Amino acid sequence: RFFSVAANASVIPSTPIKMKAFNGSETEDINTSQLFTDKKVVVFGVPGAFTPVCSNQHVPGFIEKAHSLASLGIDTIACVSVNDHFVMKAWAEKLNTGPQVLMVSDPTAEFTKSIGMDVDLTAGGLGVRSTRYAMVVDNGTVKQVMKEDSPGALDASSVDAVLAKLK
Amino acid sequence: TVDTHANNIMVVKVGDKFPDVTLFEGSPAGAVKTSEILAGKKVVLFALPGAFTPGCSKTHLPGYIEDYDQFKAKGVDTIVCVSVNDPFVMAAWGESFKVGDKIRMLADPRGELAEALDVVLDLTAVLGNKRSKRYSMLIEDGCVKHFNLEEDGGGLTCSLSNNLLSAI
Numbered sequence: 114r115f116f117s118v119a120a121n122a123s124v125i126p127s128t129p130i131k132m133k134a135f136n137g138s139e140t141e142d143i144n145t146s147q148l149f150t151d152k153k154v155v156v157f158g159v160p161g162a163f164t165p166v167c168s169n170q171h172v173p174g175f176i177e178k179a180h181s182l183a184s185l186g187i188d189t190i191a192c193v194s195v196n197d198h199f200v201m202k203a204w205a206e207k208l209n210t211g212p213q214v215l216m217v218s219d220p221t222a223e224f225t226k227s228i229g230m231d232v233d234l235t236a237g238g239l240g241v242r243s244t245r246y247a248m249v250v251d252n253g254t255v256k257q258v259m260k261e262d263s264p265g266a267l268d269a270s271s272v273d274a275v276l277a278k279l280k
Numbered sequence: 281t282v283d284t285h286a287n288n289i290m291v292v293k294v295g296d297k298f299p300d301v302t303l304f305e306g307s308p309a310g311a312v313k314t315s316e317i318l319a320g321k322k323v324v325l326f327a328l329p330g331a332f333t334p335g336c337s338k339t340h341l342p343g344y345i346e347d348y349d350q351f352k353a354k355g356v357d358t359i360v361c362v363s364v365n366d367p368f369v370m371a372a373w374g375e376s377f378k379v380g381d382k383i384r385m386l387a388d389p390r391g392e393l394a395e396a397l398d399v400v401l402d403l404t405a406v407l408g409n410k411r412s413k414r415y416s417m418l419i420e421d422g423c424v425k426h427f428n429l430e431e432d433g434g435g436l437t438c439s440l441s442n443n444l445l446s447a448i
Binding site for chain 2: 161162163164165195196197199200202203204207220221222235237238239240
C-alpha cells in the first residue's frame with residue numbers, strides 16, 4: 114500500500130464516487146458528496162459481508178452503541194465493504210442493522226482504494242477487499258483514522274475505540 | 281483439462297469432460313476439487329450470476345430445492361450450486377434457504393470455473409465484477425450429459441430445475 118488516508122485529508126473526491134447503501138428499509142444510491150458533506154460521519158471498513166469477525170463483533174458493536182455515537186454528535190455511521198449491494202442488504206437484514214448503521218456497498222473497491230484501505234485477500238478467496246479500519250470524518254475531512262494491523266484483527270477500529278477517541 | 285487460452289476458448293458442450301477446478305465450500309479453508317465431486321457420480325450442477333440477487337433467490341435456487349426428492353428418485357447423487365461469490369457469502373445464502381444437505385453451495389471466487397467453461401458474464405456495472413452465466417448441467421462420471429445455458433446469461437428459462445429433471 115503506498116498510502117492510507119491520514120488526518121486532515123479529504124475523502125470527497127472532485128468526481129463523486131457512486132455507491133449504493135442499505136438504510137434499514139431500502140437500498141439507495143449514494144455518492145461520496147452525499148455521504149460526507151456537512152456531516153459528522155464514522156466510517157468503518159470491513160473485509161467481507163458474512164465473514165466471522167465482521168458479523169459477530171465489528172458491525173454488532175456499532176449497532177449496539179449507535180446511540181452513544183449519536184449523542185457525541187455523529188450524524189451517520191457507515192459500514193463499507195467490497196461486496197455487491199444485494200449481498201450487503203442481505204447481510205444487513207441478517208444483522209438487523211436497522212437505520213442505525215448505513216451499509217454501504219463498494220463493489221469495485223473504488224472508494225476503498227481512494228482512501229488507501231484496499232487489501233489483496235485473493236489468497237484467502239476474497240479478492241481485493243477493504244482492510245479493517247474506522248475513521249471519524251467531519252464535513253469530508255478526516256479527523257481520526259484507526260487502521261487495524263491486519264484485516265482479521267479488531268481493536269483500534271472497534272466502536273469502543275472510536276468512542277474513546279471522540280470523548 | 282480445457283484449454284483456456286483466449287484464442288481457443290470454446291463454450292463447454294455435451295460430451296466434454298468437466299474441467300477440474302478448485303471450488304470452496306463454507307470458508308476459504310473448504311477447498312474441494314470438482315473432479316472429486318464428480319468421479320463415479322451422477323451430479324446436477326447449476327450456476328448463477330449472484331448469491332442473494334433477485335432471480336437467483338426467488339426462482340433459480342428454490343426450484344432445485346423443491347425438486348430435490350425427484351432428482352434423487354432419478355438417481356442423482358449430488359446437487360451443486362456454483363456462483364462467483366466468496367465461500368462465506370455462498371454458505372450464508374444456502375443457510376438462508378435452509379438447503380441443509382440437499383445442495384452443496386460452492387464458491388468460485390476467482391471465476392475460474394466460469395472461465396474454464398467459457399460462460400463468463402461481465403456484470404461489473406451492476407455487481408462489481410465478472411460472474412457466471414446461468415446454466416444447468418447433468419454430469420455423469422465427470423462427463424457433461426446435458427447442458428442448458430441461458431444465452432443472455434441471466435434469463436430464467438432453460439436452466440430451471442424442471443427442465444433438467446424432465447431430461448433425465
